[in-house]
Amino acid sequence: KQEVTQIPAALSVPEGENLVLNCSFTDSAIYNLQWFRQDPGKGLTSLLLIQSSQREQTSGRLNASLDKSSGRSTLYIAASQPGDSATYLCALQTGANNLFFGTGTRLTVIP
Amino acid sequence: DAGITQSPRHKVTETGTPVTLRCHQTENHRYMYWYRQDPGHGLRLIHYSYGVKDTDKGEVSDGYSVSRSKTEDFLLTLESATSSQTSVYFCAIRQGSSGAEAFFGQGTRLTVV
Numbered sequence: 431k432q433e434v435t436q437i438p439a440a441l442s443v444p445e446g447e448n449l450v451l452n453c454s455f456t457d458s459a460i461y462n463l464q465w466f467r468q469d470p471g472k473g474l475t476s477l478l479l480i481q482s483s484q485r486e487q488t489s490g491r492l493n494a495s496l497d498k499s500s501g502r503s504t505l506y507i508a509a510s511q512p513g514d515s516a517t518y519l520c521a522l523q524t525g526a527n528n529l530f531f532g533t534g535t536r537l538t539v540i541p
Numbered sequence: 542d543a544g545i546t547q548s549p550r551h552k553v554t555e556t557g558t559p560v561t562l563r564c565h566q567t568e569n570h571r572y573m574y575w576y577r578q579d580p581g582h583g584l585r586l587i588h589y590s591y592g593v594k595d596t597d598k599g600e601v602s603d604g605y606s607v608s609r610s611k612t613e614d615f616l617l618t619l620e621s622a623t624s625s626q627t628s629v630y631f632c633a634i635r636q637g638s639s640g641a642e643a644f645f646g647q648g649t650r651l652t653v654v
Contacts, residue, residue, distance in 0.1 A: 434583075464642065464643060466645075472647060472648070473631060473645045473646055473647040473648050474584075474631065474645040475645075476642055476643070476644060476645075479642045519583070519584075521584075521643075523643075527572070527574075527586075527589050527591065527597065527599075528586050528589070528599065528600075529574075529584075529586070529633075529643060531583040531584040531585075532583060533581065533582070533583040534583065
């Protein structure tokens with residue numbers, strides 16, 4: 431079974447700092463990897479989707495990378511803002527019908 | 542919100558009663574999923590559907606059943622609610638089975654007392 435780990439579980443940074451969130455996984459046979467954002471009491475918002483054949487995807491201040499050989503993905507957030515405070519989840523699709531989720535990194539950006 | 546509506550958004554129910562949660566989508570996606578989110582466990586798949594009347598079990602399906610009589614609606618039923626089923630339930634949709642982006646609803650917070 432796919433195991434997905436996100437470290438650290440929580441992170442606090444001052445506004446304006448660049449930061450990296452980490453996601454590691456045990457099974458490299460994946461279809462894709464997706465990063466989500468979850469605000470307290472809310473649903474999941476899709477941020478970036480990286481297909482298995484891709485190495486990275488970018489959207490605005492966000493950049494996600496994928497290294498299947500090492501079982502790692504990173505989400506890079508540039509020039510962090512207080513509005514970026516949320517829990518960030520990575521999820522891997524390893525079969526036709528499931529996403530395996532990490533337990534997330536709770537990010538706090540301090541003004 | 543990718544055209545996904547979950548209802549109800551909040552529910553409190555008593556142990557032993559049946560409960561049905563509804564997921565409605567407007568995007569005509571083929572694949573629909575029910576997940577539960579619990580502290581320390583992340584999101585775990587309960588059941589999924591790959592078409593009308595086509596459903597299958599996920600990793601935590603015991604005590605749950607599903608039905609999909611129309612493309613747009615996917616129902617999750619707790620046959621006899623227990624306190625261990627207190628959780629936040631999320632519906633998700635995906636257009637294709639592999640490689641496609643998944644979109645999630647806003648969640649239903651269920652409390653079983």
